[in-house]
Amino acid sequence: MRLTDDLIASDIGAYLQKHEHKSLLRFITCGSVDDGKSTLIGRLLYDSKMIFEDQLASLEADSKRVGTQGENIDFALLVDGLAAEREQGITIDVAYRFFATDKRKFIVADTPGHEQYTRNMATGASTADVAILMIDARKGILTQTRRHSFITTLLGIRRLVLAVNKMDLVDYSEQVFNDIVEDFYDFADELATDLEIQPIPMSALAGINITENSRETDWYDGPSLMDYLETVPIGDKRLNAPFRMPVQWVNRPNLDFRGFSGQIAAGTVKPGDRIKTLPSGRQSTITRIVTATGDLDEAVAGQSITLTLADEVDSSRGDVIVSADSPAEVSDQFQVRVLWMSDTPLLPGRRYLLKIGAKTVTATINAPKYGIDINTLNDMPAKTLELNQIGVTTLSLDQAIAFDPYDENREMGGFILIDRQTNDTVGLGMIDFALRRASNIHWQAIDIDRATLAEQKGQKPAVLWFTGLSGSGKSTIANALQKRLFALGKHTFILDGDNVRHGLNRDLGFTDVDRVENVRRVSNVARLMSDAGLITLVSFISPFRDERQMARNLMADGEFVEIHVDTPLNVAEQRDVKGLYKKARAGEIKNFTGIDSPYEAPLTPELRINTVGQSPEDAAETILDYLKEKGFLSH
Missing domain, CATH: 3.40.50.300 (P-loop containing nucleotide triphosphate hydrolases)
Structure with missing residues (x-):
């Protein structure tokens, strides 16, 4: 039974309660142009009965308008929400969709395959737990396939579905599937040592191996895509990490209350815990954990809270409250990995705005140490970074910030770069480590100063x-x-x-x-x-x-x-x-x-x-x- 207006009116409370305590998996579809990403998501929404009757009628009408043959539905139209996307038959923006099954809730990001929209794909990947890498069985591994694979691993995704799509167009050939999988494994050896890959042959349009295994691929004995998504382990390592909370707002409604509001980036916190505010290093103790619905005895990663402290601590937006026993690092110079997202190349030595968490500082980017060849993953010389190019470089900030390496904590180690003139986002970066010289170099005191x-x-x-x-x-x-x-x-x-x-x-x-x-x-x-x-x-x-x-x-x-x-x-x-x-x-x-x-x-x-x-x-x-x-x- 599909979701109808009557069902929404009468049973919305029961429906929400049914899904309230299920685990949530965030995943993305990525890959090259026209590999079937939007079609796959449309099929998942359709098969999980998450389409309203009026949406279904509109979808059927749109499918006929764009020339879909027979009674088939063009599932891609469900997520290609922009007018330009429907007109051109491509994905431009990142489309987020929610659906649920009896076992789990899902948020899926449909990301564009065109190279010029790589920045949008990276946005979708930055919060995902799993990536579904779509590959057209007729074309095999393409440059954009490699680029998206590398970006997903660069952004910390370690579970990847190798979805060999359009198998119906190659007569469900086991040999074609095996050749593509072998080619990808050869490439993936250089991506990440802890990468988990699940290859699945499928046809998103025909529904082959999407919700259940199909007889057309009786030679395949792995899970269907939905079986995998419902059972893949979700381990939020943020819960076991030391406590981190970037301060988004100093909450001062009256003279009797002063708290620090933000979303917990990692760890847990309880009243009585010793904390430290960074970069100042001042210590205090948590007295209350305040929320809109009352005080909490404990708060965990992902929750938005207000903390009150036992001492008057001078802290402001952009500072980070951390565990006193396991504090974050503080520095103003770093080695970073950068994905350049602007048509205007990186200009080493130019000052950009760097936003990390709730903190915005000025950063000077140095010339890249090297770029990364997407096809081979080898290092290559680079004096600058062009659109969609990835490189390793160093940068210095006009003030010190609190951070964790990106591989340990996405929220504390990921940043964006902003052009100071246009206010455009021009780069996405990940902190590897602080430069040792940042703590070794100090201003030498001189007795005869500039005024003298x-x-x-x-x-x-x-x-x-x-x-x-x-x-x-x-x-x-x-x-x-x-x-x-x-x-x-x-x-x-x-x-x-x-x-x-x-x-x-x-x-x-x-x-x-x-x-x-x-x-x-x-x-x-x-x-x-x-x-x-x-x-x-x-x-x-x-x-x-x-x-x-x-x-x-x-x-x-x-x-x-x-x-x-x-x-x-x-x-x-x-x-x-x-x-x-x-x-x-x-x-x-x-x-x-x-x-x-x-x-x-x-x-x-x-x-x-x-x-x-x-x-x-x-x-x-x-x-x-x-x-x-x-x-x-x-x-």
Whole structure:
């Protein structure tokens, strides 16, 4: 009997109670394009009688509209919910569906097979216990099959169903099935040593080996797909792990109550337990476990609670409350694995936002140690990461965070990377371990500090950052300004883009990746010079706003002065003192700013210099007046 409106109206309470205490299995379907993922889920929903009568009528009508032959139903339409998906016959978004049998509840994620939507597939895999890897029996193992296999294991899934689908189209050939299974086992040897694989021959459209074993494959003696899903062990290792709870909200409804709210990521907690808040390291004792329905004597992983403490502990959103006896680690530098999810490649040295749990910090990503070849799983050289590429790299944060390695705790070791300008999610990452240098390297105390050095020179340290197109006049103005400052007895130094490429940055080219690293190195040199009390004039095209902001963030407050030498492209190209624009137009120079590489003009610079109607000497005088006004030149 299918679920009808009358049944819902009369027996919804009994229905919910029936399923309340069953175990819950989360699984995904994945694989290459058109391998039958959506059809399989539709079949599972249909066979488990989880389709309403009006849905069934709509499904039958849609199936006829898209041209399904005879009385057959196009089960894929059940989960292809977007209009674009139904029109194109593909899966784009991740579709989550709930169904239940007499033995277990299920949440299944139907993930897209197209390479361009790999990011959506990774989203679905991040919370799954089991992956059903669909393979078209006619095509065998494809590159996207390997990519999805690797991503599922990368994200911690260790139970995999090798679903060799469309067996009806190869006459249910045992040899075809065995060849595909053998090929996959050869590949899977490199995936994970503890991976459990269950191969199943099936036809999702015809219902072969879905809910029960079929005579068409009498040579197969393993379980049907539903038998496997109903009996596969579900071991939530979070329950046996040390207690972890990221703080999502400091709950302060009145002066008499102060608690810390969040969802338990691992372990259990009881009143009286000793805890520690990280990264501060302050300790206290749990006094109450508060929920909307009353206090608890114990709470476990997955529950959302509010904890009250015996002591006044200063903790805020993003901190983590942990077991005092088995605390998480704290660091600001890590080795990580990253799946890049943006059309714009990773720019090593650029600052991205990193979100882990309820904490958002700024991260600087280094050049990858290596990428991973999806077909062979071998390491390969990589200067950056492209869309859907996976690599191993290191990163540093602007503040320390509490973490566990991802392989031990998904919630405490998994993170996403966000572009600071567009707010797009550009990467998904997993922490392997903290870098030892994070705890070994400290700032060396120096008796003569930066303030004393600046006072000796009778000036305030400053970094004057000249940015603009090639030929805009940056270096000429910086040189004229340095002469005036020298005449006033001030201590200066010029870091010029061309000059540093003869030594410090001679190994860098002019790709976007190299430009970012170019600015990163010079920014750190400029910071050291400001620590010495100097007025440093930096003349760099520095085309990207993110990197100029990175340079600003390195300096002390008020010491960074961004000067946009705002010369139009046509004027700079007419000057072409070095002949670079001519070569760029002829294709002899690649990645030339303003021609085939972008220049992101400053939005709110401290000074904007228009060189069309102003000489370099007048521009230098304008900047000098600004420095006097802001107190950089006073004794």
